[in-house]
Amino acid sequence: MQIGQNLYTAIGLLSTCVTMLLGLLATLPAVIASEKGRSFSKWYIFGFVLLPIALFAAYHIMPVKQSAAP
Amino acid sequence: MKRETSAEITQRIFHRLSDASTTELALLYKRHNTTAEGLESLEAQLRQEVYGPNQIDTERPSPWFIQLVKAFLDPFSGILLFLASVSFVMDVLLAAPGNRSWKTVIVICVMIGLSGFLRFFQEHRSSQEAEKLKALVHTTATVKRSGGGTLEVKLSEIVPGDIVCLGAGDMIPADVRLISCKDLFVSQSSLTGESEPVEKYDALRQDTAPQGGISLSDLNNICFMGTNVISGTATAIALATGNDTYFGSIAKTLTGKRAPTSFDKGINSVSWVLIRFMLVMVPIVLLVNGLTKGNWLDAFLFAISIAVGLTPEMLPMIVTTNLAKGAVTMAKKKTVVKRLNAIQNFGAMDILCTDKTGTLTLDKIVLERHLDIHGNEDDRVLRHAYLNSFFQTSMKNLMDVAVIEYGDKLGFRELEGKYHKVDEIPFDFVRRRMSVVVQAENGERELVTKGAVEEMLSVCAFAEYHGEVLPLTGELREEVKTMAQSLNAQGMRVLGVAQKHNVPDEVTFGVADEADMILMGYIGFLDPPKESASAAIQALHEHGVRVKILTGDNEIVTQRVCEQVGLAADHILLGGQIDAMTDDQLAKEAEIVSVFAKLSPLQKSRIIKVLRSNGHTVGYMGDGINDAAALRQADVGISVDTAMDIAKESADIILLEKNLMVLEDGVLEGRRTFGNIIKYIKITASSNFGNMFSIVAASAFLPFLPMLPVQILLLNLIYDFSCISIPWDNMDPEFLKTPRRWDASSVSKFMVWLGPTSSVFDITTYLLMFFVVCPLVLGGPFGATGVNSTQFQALFNAGWFVESLWSQTLVIHMIRTPKIPFLQSRASLPVLLVTTAGMVIGTLIPYTPLGALLGMYPMPAIYFLWLVGMIVLYMLLATLLKKLYARRYGSLL
Numbered sequence: 001m002q003i004g005q006n007l008y009t010a011i012g013l014l015s016t017c018v019t020m021l022l023g024l025l026a027t028l029p030a031v032i033a034s035e036k037g038r039s040f041s042k043w044y045i046f047g048f049v050l051l052p053i054a055l056f057a058a059y060h061i062m063p064v065k066q067s068a069a070p
Numbered sequence: 071m072k073r074e075t076s077a078e079i080t081q082r083i084f085h086r087l088s089d090a091s092t093t094e095l096a097l098l099y100k101r102h103n104t105t106a107e108g109l110e111s112l113e114a115q116l117r118q119e120v121y122g123p124n125q126i127d128t129e130r131p132s133p134w135f136i137q138l139v140k141a142f143l144d145p146f147s148g149i150l151l152f153l154a155s156v157s158f159v160m161d162v163l164l165a166a167p168g169n170r171s172w173k174t175v176i177v178i179c180v181m182i183g184l185s186g187f188l189r190f191f192q193e194h195r196s197s198q199e200a201e202k203l204k205a206l207v208h209t210t211a212t213v214k215r216s217g218g219g220t221l222e223v224k225l226s227e228i229v230p231g232d233i234v235c236l237g238a239g240d241m242i243p244a245d246v247r248l249i250s251c252k253d254l255f256v257s258q259s260s261l262t263g264e265s266e267p268v269e270k271y272d273a274l275r276q277d278t279a280p281q282g283g284i285s286l287s288d289l290n291n292i293c294f295m296g297t298n299v300i301s302g303t304a305t306a307i308a309l310a311t312g313n314d315t316y317f318g319s320i321a322k323t324l325t326g327k328r329a330p331t332s333f334d335k336g337i338n339s340v341s342w343v344l345i346r347f348m349l350v351m352v353p354i355v356l357l358v359n360g361l362t363k364g365n366w367l368d369a370f371l372f373a374i375s376i377a378v379g380l381t382p383e384m385l386p387m388i389v390t391t392n393l394a395k396g397a398v399t400m401a402k403k404k405t406v407v408k409r410l411n412a413i414q415n416f417g418a419m420d421i422l423c424t425d426k427t428g429t430l431t432l433d434k435i436v437l438e439r440h441l442d443i444h445g446n447e448d449d450r451v452l453r454h455a456y457l458n459s460f461f462q463t464s465m466k467n468l469m470d471v472a473v474i475e476y477g478d479k480l481g482f483r484e485l486e487g488k489y490h491k492v493d494e495i496p497f498d499f500v501r502r503r504m505s506v507v508v509q510a511e512n513g514e515r516e517l518v519t520k521g522a523v524e525e526m527l528s529v530c531a532f533a534e535y536h537g538e539v540l541p542l543t544g545e546l547r548e549e550v551k552t553m554a555q556s557l558n559a560q561g562m563r564v565l566g567v568a569q570k571h572n573v574p575d576e577v578t579f580g581v582a583d584e585a586d587m588i589l590m591g592y593i594g595f596l597d598p599p600k601e602s603a604s605a606a607i608q609a610l611h612e613h614g615v616r617v618k619i620l621t622g623d624n625e626i627v628t629q630r631v632c633e634q635v636g637l638a639a640d641h642i643l644l645g646g647q648i649d650a651m652t653d654d655q656l657a658k659e660a661e662i663v664s665v666f667a668k669l670s671p672l673q674k675s676r677i678i679k680v681l682r683s684n685g686h687t688v689g690y691m692g693d694g695i696n697d698a699a700a701l702r703q704a705d706v707g708i709s710v711d712t713a714m715d716i717a718k719e720s721a722d723i724i725l726l727e728k729n730l731m732v733l734e735d736g737v738l739e740g741r742r743t744f745g746n747i748i749k750y751i752k753i754t755a756s757s758n759f760g761n762m763f764s765i766v767a768a769s770a771f772l773p774f775l776p777m778l779p780v781q782i783l784l785l786n787l788i789y790d791f792s793c794i795s796i797p798w799d800n801m802d803p804e805f806l807k808t809p810r811r812w813d814a815s816s817v818s819k820f821m822v823w824l825g826p827t828s829s830v831f832d833i834t835t836y837l838l839m840f841f842v843v844c845p846l847v848l849g850g851p852f853g854a855t856g857v858n859s860t861q862f863q864a865l866f867n868a869g870w871f872v873e874s875l876w877s878q879t880l881v882i883h884m885i886r887t888p889k890i891p892f893l894q895s896r897a898s899l900p901v902l903l904v905t906t907a908g909m910v911i912g913t914l915i916p917y918t919p920l921g922a923l924l925g926m927y928p929m930p931a932i933y934f935l936w937l938v939g940m941i942v943l944y945m946l947l948a949t950l951l952k953k954l955y956a957r958r959y960g961s962l963l
Contacts, residue, residue: 005773005853006840006841006851006852006853008771009771009772009773009840010837010840010841012767012770012771013767013771013772013833013836013837013840014837016767016771016833017830017833017834017837020763020826020829020830020833021830023826024826024827024830024947024951027823027951027954027958028950028954031954031957031958034958035957040958
């Protein structure tokens with residue numbers, strides 16, 4: 001019973017910690033991508049779900065070219 | 071009751087005074103029940119009882135007890151008071167006799183008391199300083215008393231019907247109608263903004279009225295309270311005193327509630343963001359705790375502690391201390407900060423509008439040019455002007471004084487020994503010139519005349535150029551007129567200077583002698599800018615503050631002053647043009663145009679209003695009655711020590727010295743103050759937000775509370791203690807470069823972005839304490855046989871208490887700068903010392919009897935190895951995230 005309770009504590013705290021860490025680190029690809037003209041929120045979600053890939057992609061994507069004023 | 075509009079007041083005053091200006095004197099005496107000999111002393115006393123003292127009812131400081139109450143009236147003190155009351159009911163009133171505890175109530179009350187009393191003390195002190203400043207000004211007036219001759223009385227003792235004697239330098243003590251006067255010139259700049267003194271007469275001269283009807287200032291036999299005599303003498307009857315005067319009516323329109331400033335709006339919006347956040351999060355903690363632990367009373371008490379922890383209760387105190395510290399720093403630079411929050415508005419200001427006369431300029435006539443007839447600098451012209459001004463014995467006007475001051479600097483004083491005066495032909499307003507006849511040591515006589523250029527041309531038959539006397543031909547006359555007009559266009563007042571040698575050997579001379587003279591050249595006068603004006607404008611520009619001139623003076627003079635102080639004045643907007651614009655049009659124009667001239671007080675105020683509605687934080691600097699409305703409309707009103715009382719009263723900041731460079735100091739001090747306030751808010755808000763996450767996670771997954779309510783309050787108290795040093799912290803020079811203003815949304819973004827960083831390490835600490843340290847010390851996991859659950863929880867609580875304190879305190883160093891803390895930017899010594907002391911005290915508590923009393927168990931040494939590792943990782947993560955935040959939003963604080 002107690003082992004189960006402690007396991008619940010371990011899994012709960014660990015998963016919360018990892019989720020929060022991912023939430024924080026996901027800002028890195030999001031900021032890089034937004035500086036290249038991409039959507040911050042979309043890239044934040046991308047980073048949160050697939051951080052390593054999002055990070056790699058954010059560094060390698062080309063900046064969006066601003067369309068010239070008419 | 072509907073407050074009378076300014077237009078209605080002007081109209082009412084105009085009718086009353088214009089009526090008085092055209093009324094026969096005998097009728098005026100009768101109407102005011104007085105005589106040319108003045109009132110009897112007893113009658114004057116009786117009238118004082120009827121009309122009251124001759125004072126303007128402007129804002130008076132609130133009594134000390136009102137200030138004391140106001141010091142406690144802020145949302146955070148309110149929340150804490152509510153929480154203290156709840157705690158009092160739950161912990162004291164409803165608790166069983168053995169369980170009664172005052173700890174929470176006392177801790178919260180200490181926080182409220184500290185914050186409120188410190189705020190009261192600072193604000194009360196500033197208000198007293200401002201009153202002392204006002205008390206330095208003493209003014210009297212000379213009145214005639216029937217049977218008692220003339221006597222000096224306090225300005226406040228003047229009553230309607232008094233016969234007042236006026237002389238050069240006197241303040242006009244009431245709205246008066248002139249009975250008799252001689253060469254009376256009055257400066258109305260404080261009322262109308264005109265830099266030139268206006269001449270007043272003992273009879274109304276309609277010929278001076280401009281087209282389109284006469285205005286108040288065209289009533290040239292009326293003098294207004296608050297203006298002052300430049301030269302000449304007069305006797306006048308007092309028509310109205312105190313609030314019934316034009317001056318008083320303007321003051322009356324100003325006594326309404328001031329529009330909230332940028333600071334008021336900013337602090338209010340940030341406060342409500344924090345309160346809303348607390349109101350959302352605390353019920354979540356209560357629910358999660360109540361549902362998972364089952365003990366709703368404990369959950370409720372815990373939620374109260376969390377609410378206290380989340381309330382940035384030190385915010386009012388930190389804000390007041392920051393503002394007061396800024397005010398003290400400015401006081402050392404001879405600047406009185408009357409309203410504390412003005413210091414922050416000073417830093418937020420991105421546009422400074424300023425009056426011209428007396429603020430940017432010296433409000434003093436100075437000789438600027440001395441030219442021959444072709445416009446070349448010529449000392450002989452100055453020398454003759456000096457002889458004329460020096461030897462004349464009637465009252466020297468401002469221009470004579472300027473000539474003498476200038477000549478003295480060039481050593482012309484020695485002429486006093488080389489010449490003596492034979493006679494003089496005094497100035498009068500018909501011929502508008504004056505002459506002196508002087509005799510040199512060798513016996514040679516000379517008639518020297520100076521006066522208005524047109525009048526000088528009428529008495530000159532010759533002109534002198536490079537020592538050669540030429541006939542004054544029509545062509546030369548035209549050139550002289552063009553030259554004078556060109557100097558006028560540069561904003562100068564111009565006088566011609568002439569002389570003649572073939573003077574008869576007589577002792578008395580008359581106007582007839584002023585003929586066939588030789589025109590030597592011109593002298594030009596200006597109201598020059600203060601020495602520091604140009605440098606101050608440049609310094610403000612470098613710090614992101616645009617300067618705009620708002621003056622009642624004419625555009626020519628204004629343009630000249632702008633050129634001298636380095637302000638572009640290509641496009642000047644005039645008062646009349648402004649009246650024709652809608653607010654939207656004016657809002658667009660006000661962004662582009664830097665110089666506004668011929669403005670009425672209301673037009674000045676309107677420009678500031680539209681600039682504020684465009685989102686700017688606007689400062690206004692002025693010194694006259696005509697600036698009072700604008701001073702109150704602005705986010706920060708700045709005045710000078712020599713300003714009219716009403717301007718000083720309407721201002722937030724008073725400069726005691728003429729040096730305008732203090733404006734730059736004020737801006738930087740304001741930004742420093744704001745930086746330290748926002749630093750506290752962002753650090754505390756993000757830290758609290760992180761703690762919330764940690765507590766919710768603990769409530770959901772831990773079998774006990776991660777920290778006891780009293781431990782949370784103690785942690786909060788130690789953290790608050792560390793924060794008290796923040797007002798003494800440094801700000802990075804980069805932060806001070808641009809205007810800083812409140813942005814409540816940036817506080818929420820900051821909270822969400824950086825707050826959870828500490829939660830990651832809080833939860834890591836939970837895992838470490840629950841699965842490593844506690845089992846290591848107590849011999850097994852939580853709930854295992856032989857493991858003391860109370861000690862387990864006490865050790866756990868102590869572990870998180872210390873980690874939380876370290877992370878919360880170190881984050882002050884992390885977030886106070888966008889640079890790398892300790893290496894690239896170091897906190898001030900007070901912050902370093904106080905935060906270190908807080909950490910040391912908090913770390914030692916679990917090892918003391920107090921720790922045991924509070925339910926803590928000492929941690930083993932191995933815990934600190936883990937702790938240091940975690941803190942290093944925490945700081946690395948916080949550095950990464952703050953850099954990302956600054957990249958995303960442009961600025962960390």
